[in-house]
Amino acid sequence: MKYNSIRPGQVWLDTEGKRIQAHGGSVITVGDTFYWYGENKEKTKPGSGIWHWGVRCYASKDLYNWEDQGIIIPPDEEDESSPLHPAQYMDRPHIIFNQTTRKFVCWIKVMKRDGTQKSTVLTADHILGPYTMVQSDLRPLNMSAGDFDLVVGPDGKAYYYFERVHSELICADLTEDYTDVTGYYSTHFPNIQPPYVREAPAYFFRKGRHYMFTSGTTGYHPNPSEVAVAKSFHGPWEVLGDPHPYDTSRTSYNSQITSVFRHPFKKDLYIALADRWMPNLPDLAGEDHANGKGYQKTAEIYRRMFEPDTDFVMDEVHYSCDMNTDTSVADYVWLPIRFDGEMAYLDWKEEWRVEDYE
Template identity: 30%
Template sequence: MWAQTDTIKPSAIWPDTHGGHIQAHGGGVIKVKDTYLWYGEQRTRDLDTAYRYVSCYASKNLVNWTFKGNALILTRPDQNLRNWVLERPKVFYNKKNKQYVMYMHIDGQMVDANGQVNTASGYSYARVGVAVSNRAEGPFKFIRTFRPLGYQSRDIGQFIDDDGSAYLIFEDRPNGFHIARLSDDYLDVEKDVCLIPEHMEGGAIVHYKGLYYCIGSLLTGWTPNPNKYATAISLAGPWSDFKDIAPPEQRTYGSQSTMLLKVEGAKQTTIIYMGDIWKPSAQWDSRYLWMPLHIGDGQLALPQPRPWTINVKTGQTNTSQPAGNTIQH
């Protein structure tokens, strides 16, 4: 039996309103009117391996989430693609045409000209996929895959600026990671605003009190590492040097960044670090690390995770006193 709660507990099982562990890994959150929508990788056990799934959850308070169903169920998008993955889905809501647009990382091994699978390059496809829906919970209709502006694209992130303009963050292994503006209908990548020449993934951006803060994770696969941040007065840069967001020996408390969520309340604005605690051998049991950041004047720090509450109307948070190491790896 599910019991409503007002507390977010980093690294613990996070049940939805039906009592099931939330399956929205590598995801992102948007707010439409008074409802928050959380989309992510559906990794429940025993899924049909012929498909990949993106889940949708809804909440009014960022704590209690209702499963709205699998917004996207996708079969292999390219017949030459093998051992394929769908990762880090991010959804934008286009207010002009009232359409939801989903971006995702599509990757895998390609069949060569001789019909053989190129096993030497596991992530050789390196594209984004795009799908659309008129309803938040879907079903989303898959449109196409492509390489944004002709570049390789692996991990992706999303950013919506204060003026409503939408950006895709994508990791381009040869060059770094890009901040690119979407077209007016959000269906294409229109302009490369900045290439940050750091080899990082899990990119996320927030605009807070006149500064842009960008965070990212080093390229260590499933293994956690010290995530880092930089700042700039413009998305186009120049960006500062990257610094650790937490003590490096903590390896971001076992998590990897996926998004920076801005909650603008009547009394204060809170920036939430959204991270994934991956469990590669039991992916359905992967956890979440959400914590309000210490941020301002060019500084950003992820505090030691512990249970906390948030009032989304006021923007105020309350964090419990530490009681030893509560983080489970």
């Protein structure tokens, strides 16, 4: 099948007719080729004991049709202690290019079995690898680091935005080779606990302003995104509101933004890339999905779950807290960003074309 448009939320197949497996991912441009990479979830069926099957990458010239380039960071099937072992909770790879070292630098987060979250850093001479691990079990700034984004400024300096787990968002300067933090950092969006804590930071820069999309913390269940703006990498950040104001379900169109891609060959086209982790959520929640009550129930569960000094028993049958979500069939929601002054909006589109933008 050959595509000539982007269809948010619909099953997206590669040029071989297989589901694209690049979750929690990003798009990077090398020459005139786009590379879309992310978590390979092809084997993550409930009960399988497999959380990931490495990092997979696809190549495209048009952002519609993607050719599978294979697994660029393979799982380590032999060493159960390796951050790349399939049973380890490895998430959200981000790759940036270092002009000085000529290396592609990939950071991934790994939620350890003891509940802590640590980082692993790999480098390669080519976007497709092979990648060599240069850091593992890294606790940046001696913090538990969750969802994150990597950013390279126009001067080549790089920054690491990450969720200090269940607490706040951190902006940390990276070393010159991008493989560690320098120790300089700033703190943002402090919140007492989930579901209010912001995670999944997705950064972009436009017309002298720094932007950040974030989501709340409600597990796989989607929640209202927020967009914030700042005059510098380290803020301060001003929260502008929900970029999905017309979504009555309060679920960001049943998706979670993972990154923002600025089209390098267009005048002003920014695309929010998001995962739809629970495609069947409207069926599971029924009317409660469309009217937002499903999200409200989920948010309340997470509030009670993390409320200090409160005994809480998880309702295991509640759809919103089902950690047996079949992520192998998760879909994608890619939407162009519309700007009104400083505000960034994401309007729902059943189908759209890159060619419709200058």
